[in-house]
Amino acid sequence: MPSATPFDTDETDRLLSTTRAVRRRLDLGRPVPQELLLDCIDIAEQAPTGGNQTSRRWLVIQNPDLKKALADLYRDAGGNWISESYQKVAGTGHHNEKALRSADHLAQNLEHVPAIVLVTIYGEHDGSGRPGLFDSVIQAAWSFCLALRSRGLGSAWTSLHLEAADEVAELLGIPDGVSQIVLLPVAWTTGGDFSPAERRTAHDITWFDKWGYTIERPTGEAPLHRDGAGVTVEIDIDAAPSAVWQFISDINLPARFSDEFQGAEWISTQPEIGATFLGHNHNDHMGDWEVTCHVVDYEENRVFAWNSVDAKQAAAQWRFELIPLAGGTRLRFAMILGPGWSGLTMAIEARPDKEAKIIANRQAGQTDNMRRCVEGIRDLATEADPETRF
Ligand SMILES: Cc1cc2nc3c(=O)[nH]c(=O)nc-3n(C[C@H](O)[C@H](O)[C@H](O)COP(=O)(O)O)c2cc1C
Numbered sequence: 001m002p003s004a005t006p007f008d009t010d011e012t013d014r015l016l017s018t019t020r021a022v023r024r025r026l027d028l029g030r031p032v033p034q035e036l037l038l039d040c041i042d043i044a045e046q047a048p049t050g051g052n053q054t055s056r057r058w059l060v061i062q063n064p065d066l067k068k069a070l071a072d073l074y075r076d077a078g079g080n081w082i083s084e085s086y087q088k089v090a091g092t093g094h095h096n097e098k099a100l101r102s103a104d105h106l107a108q109n110l111e112h113v114p115a116i117v118l119v120t121i122y123g124e125h126d127g128s129g130r131p132g133l134f135d136s137v138i139q140a141a142w143s144f145c146l147a148l149r150s151r152g153l154g155s156a157w158t159s160l161h162l163e164a165a166d167e168v169a170e171l172l173g174i175p176d177g178v179s180q181i182v183l184l185p186v187a188w189t190t191g192g193d194f195s196p197a198e199r200r201t202a203h204d205i206t207w208f209d210k211w212g213y214t215i216e217r218p219t220g221e222a223p224l225h226r227d228g229a230g231v232t233v234e235i236d237i238d239a240a241p242s243a244v245w246q247f248i249s250d251i252n253l254p255a256r257f258s259d260e261f262q263g264a265e266w267i268s269t270q271p272e273i274g275a276t277f278l279g280h281n282h283n284d285h286m287g288d289w290e291v292t293c294h295v296v297d298y299e300e301n302r303v304f305a306w307n308s309v310d311a312k313q314a315a316a317q318w319r320f321e322l323i324p325l326a327g328g329t330r331l332r333f334a335m336i337l338g339p340g341w342s343g344l345t346m347a348i349e350a351r352p353d354k355e356a357k358i359i360a361n362r363q364a365g366q367t368d369n370m371r372r373c374v375e376g377i378r379d380l381a382t383e384a385d386p387e388t389r390f
Contacts, residue, residue, distance in 0.1 A: 015150050018194040021099075022154030023106035026187035032114040034060065036151065037186065044144035050136040058144075059118040059172060064111070066171065071110035073167050074183070078160035079107030095324075106156060106185060113185040117155075118168075119144070120178050137181045145184065154189035157182055207232075213363055216336060222356035225348055229359050230317075230336035231366045235374040239381040241301045241322040241329045246384075247377045248320040248331070249304055251277050251293075257372040259283075260365075264293070273298050279308065286343050291315065313340030331377060333370050337362060 041058050049055065061067055075083075086100035094100075110116070119141040125133045145155050161168055161183050168180060208215050208223070216228025223229035237244055247253055249271065251264040260283050268275035275295045282288050296317075297305035303321050307314035316337055323330040337344060337359065344362055348355045 015146055017196040019146055019149045020154070020194045020197065021102070021156040022187075022189050022194075023102040023156050023185075025190045026106075026109075026113055026154060026185060027190045028109060028112040028114070028187060030114065030188045032153065032186055032188065034062075036153075037115060037117065040144050040147035040151070040153075043147040044140045047140035047143045048136075049140070050132070053136075055122040056137050056140055057120045057122070057178065059120060059174070061116040061118065061172065062114065067113070067116055068111040069171050070116060070161070070168065070183075073164040073171065074110050074158075074161045075107055077163035079110070082107050082160070102156075106158070107160075110185060113187050115186040117144070117184040117186055118172070119181050119184065120174065121181060122178055124177060124179055133179065134181065141182050141184065148186060149194075152188055153186055155184040155186050157184065159183070204232075210363075210367075212367055214334070214336070223359055224355050225338050225345060225359060228336050228338060229363060230334060231363050231370060232332060232334040233367065233370045233374050234330055234332045235378050236325065237329045237331055237378045237381050238327070239329060239384070241324050243384060244322055244329050244331055244377065244381045245301045247380050248322070249300075251279075253377070254369075254373045257376045258369045260369065262288075267292070268295075271295065271298060271304075277306075285347075289343070293318075309342065310340050314338065315340050315342030315344070329381075331374050333374050335366055335370065 037060055045054075045056065061070060071079075082100060083104045086097075086104040089097045089100060091097075106113075119137060121133060121137040123133050141157075145157070148155055159182060162180060165180050168174070169176075169178075174180065203214065203216065207213050208218065212232050212234075214230040214232055215223045216230070217226075219227055251266065255261050255263040260281050262280040262282055264277050264279040266275070266277045268277070273295055275298070277293050277295075279291045279293050280288070281291060291308045293306040293308050294311035294314075295304070295306050296311060297303050297319065301322060303319065305317070305319035305321075307317050309315040316335055319332070319334045321332040321334070323332065344358065347358055351358065
């Protein structure tokens with residue numbers, strides 16, 4: 001049997017990693033042939049669908065009056081709010097300024113886009129919280145975006161119109177029992193190539209076997225010390241990053257929630273990259289011990305990271321991170337074992353045949369400690385200052 005023809009992965013990876021939300025670079029003056037849209041829909045229809053049913057329906061809107069009416073609904077439903085939000089941050093360097101500028105441009109120009117494609121599916125979501133229904137259509141809509149991009153066209157995934165779904169249905173004659181999923185403005189793109197966006201790395205957001213368990217250098221086997229096993233816990237907090245920062249930058253605070261860490265004091269005068277502090281620990285196996293911690297990342301309201309024992313050959317690497325969310329903060333607390341010498345490596349030297357088990361036990365113990373810690377910080381931060389609450 002001949003094997004399947006391999007793809008040019010450089011090209012497919014480039015397609016998959018550079019299909020951007022295109023708004024300001026949509027060519028509003030160049031018509032988009034309907035045949036080309038049909039080709040892209042044929043490709044998109046190769047996406048999986050629950051029960052192998054063909055329930056997706058694609059609505060291509062090119063009539064100028066309908067596009068104008070649809071654009072008005074889009075603006076009423078949220079586009080105007082986007083434009084107002086952009087006006088507030090314009091020129092401030094706010095982290096969302098670029099995205100808002102682009103979204104504002106689309107909101108102002110939606111009726112001028114050569115084709116608007118509304119992706120729909122027969123059925124109504126049962127409200128169960130399961131993805132059912134949506135998971136039979138979203139992958140096809142994204143394949144459509146990829147097919148467009150590979151032909152020199154672009155789109156932006158939009159959903160603001162869904163606030164006015166009933167009005168949109170009335171305007172376009174969409175029957176009851178059909179769900180609108182996404183509205184895709186389609187045009188040829190202008191300018192040069194597109195680049196990959198900044199995203200979290202797979203290492204950061206991929207857990208192995210158990211929730212929160214990370215491996216820096218996965219081998220396919222249960223992780224050993226040299227593989228850089230770790231734990232990440234996360235919690236969403238109903239308070240601004242600045243309200244959470246005071247707690248994560250307090251080196252004594254985790255002692256309140258840990259059954260091993262007892263407290264710490266600064267050795268350096270300033271908390272900054274390169275500064276050190278001394279941590280006091282206790283457990284039943286090792287009794288009391290002290291460890292010097294080296295600050296390796298420090299940015300107010302964003303990140304506090306330190307390596308224990310040695311900055312480069314760390315016994316363990318620790319990191320608090322604050323991620324701003326709409327209406328709050330996601331607190332991440334991550335720990336990676338090694339790569340340097342520690343009580344853990346001593347335990348492994350004593351029982352090398354049990355290394356994988358020792359690592360797994362350490363991950364489990366730290367998960368409990370770290371989870372208690374982030375839950376404690378959440379409670380403190382939300383109680384601390386009602387003024388800083390969202
Ligand atoms: C579920 C969802 C809804 C979105 N809704 C809108 C929208 O209504 N209007 C808009 O301009 N962009 C919308 N976007 C696009 C995002 O804002 C866009 O992905 C973001 O700007 C990042 O751009 P990038 O994907 O090129 O990195 C939406 C994206 C998703 C995934």
